[in-house]
Amino acid sequence: MAENTEGAFLEKNQSLAPGLYEMTLLAPALVAAARPGQFVMLRLGENWAPFLRRPFGLAGIAAGAGRCQIVYRVVGEGTAQMSRWQAGRQVDILGPLGNGFTWPGVEPGRAALVGGGMGIAPLLPLAQALRQAGHQVSAFLGGASLDRLFGLGQLGDLGCRAQIATEDGSAGFAGLITGPLERYLLAGAGAGRDAVAAPGADTAAGTDHAAGTDHAAAAGPRASADADPGGGPGAGIGPGSGAVDIVYACGPMPFLRAVTGLCRRFRLPAQVSLEERMGCGLGACMGCAVKIKDASGTIQQRRICYDGPVFDGKEVFFLDQP
Amino acid sequence: MTSLEVRLAGLTLPNPVLAASGAFGFGREFARYYPPSVPGAIMVKGLTLAPRAGNDSPRIAETPAGMLNSIGLQNPGVDAFLREELPWLKSQGARVIANINGHSIAEFGEIARRLEGADGLSALEVNISCPNVSGGGMFFGTDPRLAAQVTEAVREHCALPLIVKLSPNVADIVAIARAVAGAGADILSLINTVLGMAIDIKTRRPILARQVGGLSGPAIKPIALRMVWETAQAVNLPIIAMGGIVSPADAAEFFLAGAAAVAVGAGNFIDPHCVPKIISGLERWLAQEGYSSISEIRGLALP
Ligand SMILES: Cc1cc2nc3c(=O)[nH]c(=O)nc-3n(C[C@H](O)[C@H](O)[C@H](O)COP(=O)(O)OP(=O)(O)OC[C@H]3O[C@@H](n4cnc5c(N)ncnc54)[C@H](O)[C@@H]3O)c2cc1C
Numbered sequence: 160m161a162e163n164t165e166g167a168f169l170e171k172n173q174s175l176a177p178g179l180y181e182m183t184l185l186a187p188a189l190v191a192a193a194r195p196g197q198f199v200m201l202r203l204g205e206n207w208a209p210f211l212r213r214p215f216g217l218a219g220i221a222a223g224a225g226r227c228q229i230v231y232r233v234v235g236e237g238t239a240q241m242s243r244w245q246a247g248r249q250v251d252i253l254g255p256l257g258n259g260f261t262w263p264g265v266e267p268g269r270a271a272l273v274g275g276g277m278g279i280a281p282l283l284p285l286a287q288a289l290r291q292a293g294h295q296v297s298a299f300l301g302g303a304s305l306d307r308l309f310g311l312g313q314l315g316d317l318g319c320r321a322q323i324a325t326e327d328g329s330a331g332f333a334g335l336i337t338g339p340l341e342r343y344l345l346a347g348a349g350a351g352r353d354a355v356a357a358p359g360a361d362t363a364a365g366t367d368h369a370a371g372t373d374h375a376a377a378a379g380p381r382a383s384a385d386a387d388p389g390g391g392p393g394a395g396i397g398p399g400s401g402a403v404d405i406v407y408a409c410g411p412m413p414f415l416r417a418v419t420g421l422c423r424r425f426r427l428p429a430q431v432s433l434e435e436r437m438g439c440g441l442g443a444c445m446g447c448a449v450k451i452k453d454a455s456g457t458i459q460q461r462r463i464c465y466d467g468p469v470f471d472g473k474e475v476f477f478l479d480q481p
Numbered sequence: 482m483t484s485l486e487v488r489l490a491g492l493t494l495p496n497p498v499l500a501a502s503g504a505f506g507f508g509r510e511f512a513r514y515y516p517p518s519v520p521g522a523i524m525v526k527g528l529t530l531a532p533r534a535g536n537d538s539p540r541i542a543e544t545p546a547g548m549l550n551s552i553g554l555q556n557p558g559v560d561a562f563l564r565e566e567l568p569w570l571k572s573q574g575a576r577v578i579a580n581i582n583g584h585s586i587a588e589f590g591e592i593a594r595r596l597e598g599a600d601g602l603s604a605l606e607v608n609i610s611c612p613n614v615s616g617g618g619m620f621f622g623t624d625p626r627l628a629a630q631v632t633e634a635v636r637e638h639c640a641l642p643l644i645v646k647l648s649p650n651v652a653d654i655v656a657i658a659r660a661v662a663g664a665g666a667d668i669l670s671l672i673n674t675v676l677g678m679a680i681d682i683k684t685r686r687p688i689l690a691r692q693v694g695g696l697s698g699p700a701i702k703p704i705a706l707r708m709v710w711e712t713a714q715a716v717n718l719p720i721i722a723m724g725g726i727v728s729p730a731d732a733a734e735f736f737l738a739g740a741a742a743v744a745v746g747a748g749n750f751i752d753p754h755c756v757p758k759i760i761s762g763l764e765r766w767l768a769q770e771g772y773s774s775i776s777e778i779r780g781l782a783l784p
């Protein structure tokens with residue numbers, strides 16, 4: 160794994176919405192080695208205030224220009240400090256860290272990117288990479304309210320169809336984004352691939368794909384489908400809901416639990432990116448453990464920072480999962 | 482010429498800056514920053530007889546100038562260490578110290594027996610001070626009689642230099658130090674983490690899943706320094722000092738308090754180059770001040 164410890168140059172640090180910021184960093188060596196889904200550890204204040212580095216996913220990777228973006232929400236003292244940084248300063252950054260998302264480079268496939276809150280961030284460079292590799296991308300973005308969402312314009316420019324949901328109903332579907340995702344998968348299951356070839360709407364209008372489906376259909380959406388959906392977007396046509404070949408998701412744990420639940424139901428492969436409090440971000444402290452159920456059913460503790468943050472959706476063990 | 486070489490009992494190290502147990506894994510993760518042969522020695526993650534999954538998450542909580550951890554000794558077990566980690570560390574030219582943890586006195590002895598004669602091992606560090614496991618752990622480190630019994634049990638199977646790692650969570654660390662010295666310890670390590678906790682005022686619950694954990698980092702440096710200074714006066718064994726060391730100046734303070742070597746724990750997390758920076762910084766400082774070895778400054782702050 161290429162590794163960079165040189166400082167980065169802060170080019171821009173701008174507010175996208177109240178409490179939401181985007182940082183643009185010039186860090187050529189780091190960016191050249193970075194893949195979507197990887198993260199960085201930023202060192203913040205002087206004199207150990209705060210003491211630990213802070214982990215952030217890469218929200219933009221421009222390899223040619225040597226630039227990357229971090230989109231962050233102010234939630235505590237560390238992110239508040241970051242929001243006050245002025246362009247022109249040196250930033251102590253470690254990375255790229257972790258494994259990142261994977262996809263096959265061959266046959267075009269159809270990917271659904273599902274982001275909850277700040278979990279949208281690592282999906283943006285993923286969308287770009289998938290589009291560049293010729294894959295079709297549908298995005299499903301959820302948040303508490305419209306001003307918690309970001310990246311819509313970028314996804315549109317990339318030719319991705321996006322649906323949004325807000326918990327307060329300020330835009331798109333009122334509720335959790337798993338609602339529109341479920342309807343989309345069900346519609347695909349009912350109508351097959353053609354149903355989603357129709358131009359998608361930009362917002363919750365897209366949820367009308369769900370017309371004509373009901374819960375009974377949900378019980379066995381692909382009772383007639385056969386191929387094992389193990390291979391990712393390039394695995395070919397047929398498996399899954401008929402609308403999607405693979406799901407990529409990032410967001411809070413309850414959100415990921417719901418998304419992986421849907422993926423199980425529709426027998427879709429999923430890659431999920433997890434979060435936990437981190438001591439080192441380097442794999443050395445065992446601080447960021449998550450329970451993973453391997454192929455043999457054994458539950459093991461794995462390090463999110465080193466073995467992840469991206470895991471196979473089938474392997475993540477949620478405590479309240481059957 | 483300034484030399485950083487130090488000799489602690491039978492242990493000769495090219496420099497006195499070690500990587501502390503639990504903060505450096507088994508050395509692999511830092512190999513992308515510098516070779517495992519750079520630290521004076523690597524004290525590997527705490528080993529147990531059987532593999533351990535460790536505690537539930539969250540296991541980390543940040544605190545002012547430090548952090549709490551309740552990892553719970555997640556490790557692959559002593560046999561996997563011998564099979565998979567030690568040969569690699571040896572091939573990299575690292576000096577390796579095995580940190581060992583038992584649930585009972587007999588188990589400490591059994592782990593030492595399995596490590597007996599292992600190729601590439603420089604010393605054993607007996608951890609009688611882990612605050613993050615129930616049964617064993619710190620329990621042995623808070624009672625002089627039990628601490629001595631553990632030391633004897635390990636000594637029986639240990640021809641290598643035997644280090645005993647002391648807990649700061651005691652009223653009188655000197656009493657424990659004397660007890661393990663009498664039972665055959667060659668070197669003392671101090672301190673392990675200080676018991677503490679943090680509460681999330683939003684959820685009104687402790688942050689750590691296990692509620693309490695061990696505090697490390699600059700926040701505990703004054704405590705560690707005082708304990709090293711007290712122990713160095715009372716017990717005639719070399720001391721490996723740890724607790725909040727993140728800079729060459731921190732390390733120098735501990736040598737002045739009587740330490741023979743130092744180890745860096747949480748400092749590795751905020752700067753992966755912490756150990757090599759302390760090594761070169763110390764060398765420069767010694768030369769600047771006109772000293773030619775660590776032993777010349779050792780204990781200068783003692784009464
Ligand atoms: C792999 C990974 C990628 C992330 N990517 C992003 C991103 O792209 N954008 C973004 O806004 N946030 C992201 N986060 C969350 C971000 O790290 C936290 O919001 C941030 O550390 C909070 O710091 P603070 O000092 O403001 O908050 P405080 O609550 O004061 O922090 C106290 C401690 O808790 C830790 N902590 C608090 N919240 C989280 C959290 N959600 N996850 C992990 N540790 C936390 C902090 O790192 C610190 O050690 C990511 C987290 C991880 C693990």
Ligand SMILES: Cc1cc2nc3c(=O)[nH]c(=O)nc-3n(C[C@H](O)[C@H](O)[C@H](O)COP(=O)(O)O)c2cc1C
Nearest residue numbers: 501502503527550608672673697698724725746747
């Ligand atoms: C994440 C973490 C894990 C640790 N695990 C162990 C361990 O397995 N065995 C042990 O003897 N000490 C362990 N320690 C204690 C350290 O080795 C060291 O004694 C202590 O952290 C004080 O040093 P510091 O302030 O430089 O971190 C651990 C410390 C940390 C921070």
Ligand code: FES
Nearest residue numbers: 438439440445464
């Ligand atoms: S944060 Fe230290 S091992 Fe992952």
